[in-house]
Each structure stands twice: as structure tokens, then as C-alpha cells.
Amino acid sequence: MQLYSFFNSSTSYRVRIALALKGLDHVYVPVNIRKFEHRATDYLARNPSGGVPTLVDGDMNLGQSLAIIDYLDSTHPQPRLLPQDTLLRARVLELSSVIACDIHPVNNLRILRYLQKVLQVTPEQKDAWYRHWIAEGLTAVENLLARHGHGPYCFGDAPTLADCCLVPQIANALRMECDISAYPKAMAVYAHCNAQPAFQRAQPSRQPDYTA
Template sequence: MKLHTFFNSSTSYRVRIALALKNVPYDTLPVNLRKQEQRAAGYVAKNPSAGVPLLIDEDVQLSQSLAIIDYLDATHPEPRLIPADTLARARVLELSDAIACDIHPVNNMRVLRYLQDVLGATDDQKNAWYQHWIREGLTAVEALLARYGHGVNCFGDAPTLADCCLVPQVANAQRMGCDLSPYPRVMRIFEHCNTQPAFQQAAPAQQPDYSL
């Protein structure tokens, strides 16, 4: 397996966590988003979304982190990250989508760059934008965890897709200086996950393309 990734990409981070949890070996192929390498013609030919991650498994090419993790669950089912039980699956997807669909898309690098480069937002305005959507999104995540969460992870004592999504999003929010004190359940899970070897292995600072 090969993974096109960028160390600071939260979507790549999700997939790296899943691969580490499943103990699946892979080759890292860095794509520097800061240098716009994802827009090179050869890369776009493989990934029309012009982003990361992109997983290559022999003749299979997959972009979109949640699709990749679902594929990994099918091809490497232990440990399972998306439950088979109907309601448990729905709860895990509900929380994962609250992060992957509501928070991340409006706060990723290309959106923040557009705000500044095209719309002329100042650094203060960009940061206010980012922090607004973190507050909106993590307030919902905290409420879902209060209602349905249990155990040391989001749902029980083993990680799921929800944890794969939560940890990178919180890491990004910390990097952007967000106040995370209103989300004690989120932070408890984040801190627990970061004591686990798979999450440590997948962290940005452990990647071969890591830079400050």
C-alpha cells in the first residue's frame, strides 16, 4: 500500500491512525500542500479532488478519508472501526460526520487560503472564522458524546472511526489557538487516545515530511 499524505493534513491523519490501528504497512508519499504539489497535473490525474489523502492498493486508488477507512475496514477488518451493528454504526457515523462534514470542510487549508488570498481577510479575521466553526462544531460533538458516548474512547473502550476523526480535528484546533476548555469529554478522549501507540505513530511530528 502507498499513501499520499501531508503531515499536517487532518484527513491524512485520520487515515494514518486507521492504518496504524490495523497494523497495515504502507509507503508514505508526501504531498506538500504548502507548495501546492496537490495541484500538479500528474497528481490530479490520480486524484481529481486535488487533495490528500490518496490511498493506492495495487490497482485500487481511493481518495476521501472516510471512504478509505471504510475500504480498510472491509479489506483489513481487525480491529473494526465502523461497527457492524446498525445503531452503533449510525452513532459512530453521526459523530464522525459532525467533524468531517461540519467542521473540517470550512476550516481546511484551501478554504483559509481563499479567505486570505482572494477575499482579502486579515489574519485576525481568518482566525475568527476558524474559531467560530470550531465552537459550532465541537459544541455539537460534546453534546453527542454526553448523550451517547461511553468508555475511554468515543464509543466504548476501543477506538472507532469517530476517534480517528476527533483527534486530528482537536490537534488542529490546538495549533490554531482555540479555547477547548468548554469540551471536557472531547479533551478527555483526545488525551486518552494520544497515550496509545497507534495514535502516537500517526501524529504529524512522527511523519517523514514533518516541518514546523
């Protein structure tokens, strides 16, 4: 199994957490999205969307972090990251989707580049854009945790897909110096997760392509 990943990509980070939680050995293949290596012809042959991560398992190439984690849950079901209980699974997917569909897509590197290079917004406007969508999204996450969350993880005593999504998103918010004081429940989950060995192994600073 190979994981094409960039150390600072939150979508790659999600999959690294899942692999670590499941104890799955894999070869880490760096793809430097800052140098546009994800747009190279050979990479696009593996992943037509031109993003990271990409998982290679035998003859299969699979992109998109949520699809990859669902695949891993089906092929290596222990521990389960998408619960079998219908309502709990729906809650996990609900919170995960706020992050993966509402926050991340408007704040990823290609969008920020477009804002700066094409629309020519100022650095201050770009930062305001980023912080706005972090605030909107994490407010929703905090409210969902207040209504339905329980235990040290998002939903109970074991990590799920929701935790795999939450930790990288908060890490990005911290890196971008967003004010996250209004999200104590999310931050408590973040702190608990980061105390666990699997989450620590997946951190950007622990990856072979890490640069400060």
C-alpha cells in the first residue's frame, strides 16, 4: 500500500490518521503541492482530480480522503471509523461533512492561490476570507458537539471519521492564527486526540517531507 501525501495537506492528514489508527503499514510517497507536483502528468494518471492524497493498493488508485477512509474501513474494519449503528454513523458523517464540504474546499491552497494570483486580493483580505470560513464552520462543529457529542472523542470513547477530520482542520486554523477560543468542545477533542500515539504519528511534523 502506498500513500501519496503532502505533509501539510489536511486531507492527507485525515488519511494518515486513519492508517495509523488501523495500524496499516504503507509507503509514504511525497507530493509537493507547493511545487505543483500534483499537476504532473504521471500523477494525474493516478489521480485525475489532481489532489492529494492518493492511495494505491495493488492495482487500485483512489483519491479523495473520505472515499479512501471508507475503503479502508471496508477492507480493514478494525477499528471502525464509520460506525455500524445507523444514527451514530449519520452523526459522524454530518460533522465530518461540515469540515470536508463546508470549511476545507473554500480554504485549501488552490483557492487561496486563486484569490491572490487571479483576483489579486491583498494578504489581509485573504486572511479575512480564511478566518471567516473557519469561524462559520467551527461554529457549526461546536454546536453539533454540544447537541450530539459525548466522550473524549467527538462521539464516544473511540475515534471515528469525525475525529480524523476535526484534528487536521483545527491544526490548520491554529497555523493560520485563527481565534478558536469560542470552540471549547472542539478543542477538548483536539487535545485528547493529540495525546494518542496514532494521532501523533500522523502529525505533519512527523512526516518525511516535513519542512518548517
